[in-house]
Amino acid sequence: MKSREQEYKEIFIAEALEYFDSLNRHISELEKQPQDDRILAEIFRLLHNLKANAKAIGYLQISDVSHKLETAFSLIRNKELSFSDEVVTVLFDGIDMLGELITNVDSPIPVEPDPVLLRNLDIIVDSLSDSTIELAKVQKYTTTKNLSLSDLIYIQIKKLDHMLNLVGELIIDRDRIISLSRELNNDDLKVVSSHLYRITEELQYSVMDARLVNIGTLFNKFPRIVRDIASAERKDINLEIQGQDIQIDRNILQIITDSLLHLVRNAITHGIEMPEQREKAKKSRAGSILLSARNDRDNVVIKLKDDGRGIDLKKVKKTAVKNKLVAADVAEDLPDSEVLSFLFEPGFSTADEVTEYSGRGVGLDVVKNAIDSIGGRLQVDSKLGVGTTFTMQLPTSIAVKGALLFEVDTIFYAIPLLHTEQVIALDKDELHEVGDVMVADLKGETVTVVYLHELLNADEATINFGDKTRLKGQVQNIVVVSYNNRKLGLIVDKLYRQQDIVVKPLSKPLDKVDLYGGVTLLGSGKVCLVLDVPAITRYFIQKR
């Protein structure tokens, strides 16, 4: 975890470098207008701050040199020292020295201030322009002055977005060229296209890599936030943070920021009990919250775990029945995971009180939507009295996703792998008509199965998900997807390969059609529709 010391250090260095640049500018101005009091005052202020800050953080050499320079400038200000050529040289050297010290604060080999320079500074300060004492020539800083530019650049995220979009376009064209070269069966073209493949792949990863940031940039804000909320709620909380160095696309991190904040607030306000209650429940007075990140294949998994009171499933069921999300008799037999998924329904809240930090009319559905929008997954596990864990599964990068390609009624579709659980081929006889749906037994788990052709293409008035006779052929290819703790098997006509796809957002006015997360172009130039698993699941439930 980036400690507060680390943060202070970074702020100190950034500010000190800024001061250094300003000092250089001002002293050059001063050389031209030695009488300008405003410039002198500004130089004095900068040195003064540098001295105080350096002293506070413990960089005594910097504070020492700043102090000497500050003294020199205050003498000049009080007209006790003249701004002569010799003095100017020493002051320039001194400021260069400061720059050297600041930039090398982190260097493993400590930079020592040149003793000759320190002596020169002492001379001009102490001797009060007594020119009889010789100022020694300082070699290092006057002759070997090198212009060094920072190795880091700041870049607007917009520019990186643009680059990523271009790479996406390039990949689509590349796939088209590869497919053409196969069709034409030209060896030269094949060689070039395979080279093109490698280069674009490398380019794609370089651009994606340039957008990655440490998750710590977000996580490290939480100790402070947790502290503030906890103190407002009069609760004791120990926050543990893990995996700050895991990297993720900056825009994805941006999108989940509010969601994570919301979940943390909830955990403190509604999850963790008051210290007295915890003692009664034989728990430690202080609640603990664990915020962790780890890599899982190409994804990043963020977990937020608390050891609070947990979610009362009975209460959730009651509210779900009250809000008419489910019939009372059905609710009784629902598996826990399905009960918990009610929490993500719009406006669903079991919290009785609205406090300063929680509530605010924002429900978990908003969090869910944010995660959905970037193609991620959100899950919740909870045990009454023991605690609650939220798990976010996020793509590392936005544009390129692994996806499963298939065909339904001669149209190509893709589903992001993040939402697919497994792919299975079942005999028609292994599908059972139960009520108005089909179900299948997948390794002991009963999963609802839906014929995607029926879901997408049947007349909405006569749609029937429970009619096996509508299936074509004997063997059924099923893509099992999962959303909101709920598994759903999708029967497809033809199953193709797994492939990295570049999802293009649908342009207006189609962008609001929520069944589709976007489109992608296949190597053949054909348009492939990318299904949005959350929307498909919702549509199925609505039509059932």
Next chain:
Amino acid sequence: MKRILIVDDSFYMRTMLKNMLTDAGYEVVGEAPNGQTALELAKETNPDLITLDVILPDNTGLDVLKGIKKDQPDMKVIIVSAVGQEVIVNEAMEYGALSYIVKPFSEEKVLEVVSKALQD
């Protein structure tokens, strides 16, 4: 929760002060990097206490102090200064500053001065 306004031209100093104060349960209602902003924020936020750096880019801390005291005579102001500015500090005390902190400051010292000032 007592509300405090921090006036200091150094971001580093403001961050340190802010962390120290909020860790101790105070609410930092504003941070001013210069005299002009300080005067505006003092009126706007009407804090319980102001910590005031004496050297600012646009005015001296003394001018800011006088400005604040003119409109809000009861405002509690603590001077933050570095070693060697005793003259200014003394002058500030004459203009109604309650107390002073000398940079580099320790957390204990800051909190002691602040809590004492707020009690008075």
Next chain:
Amino acid sequence: MAKQKTEETAATPKESTPVIDTPAPLQNGAKPNDQGKPQEPAVKEENVHLIVFKLGEEHYAIKIEQVKEVTITPSITRMPRTPDFVQGVANIRGDIIAIVDLEKRFGIRPAPVTEGLNPNVTYTLVIEAKEYSIGIVVKEVPQSLNLAMSKIDKTPSFLQDTNIKDNYIEGIAKVDSKLIIVLDMFRILSSDEIKQLTGK
């Protein structure tokens, strides 16, 4: 990728001319094929350049500034669960745009199949609005037409009775015996109704 503009038709054809070579299929978007003889425009008379096409039995037109290109309709991928006037999406020079059928949109009865017209070839007018493009499918080759502004009647009274909301219609032009309904595509695109295809 160069986007060919139809505006390259500089001169003033007296009669309407096809904007697309027909029936030979085109490789790329065609630009208007200007076959008309250049002619000095009438003094002070402001002209308007239209792309004329048929919906049902009637002639409709869009101002050329609103048309990005005219092309043989590429292969369209149907999008299930969108309103039926949305034919689907198509890849036009790397941009994937929605293709709509205005006959269905406005409830216009399609004309019977004309003799000698290949029913498998249709034409797409790519309309470019501020934020996006959209394709409009027509069965016959669109024509280019130059017309004096004064020939367009801006306020025909019968409009209340049509299915097309009157503010989509810029005016009615009479050329010889033909009646041409000039549509304002930007109004159609920005109207709330086309946004209703969001509604599912």
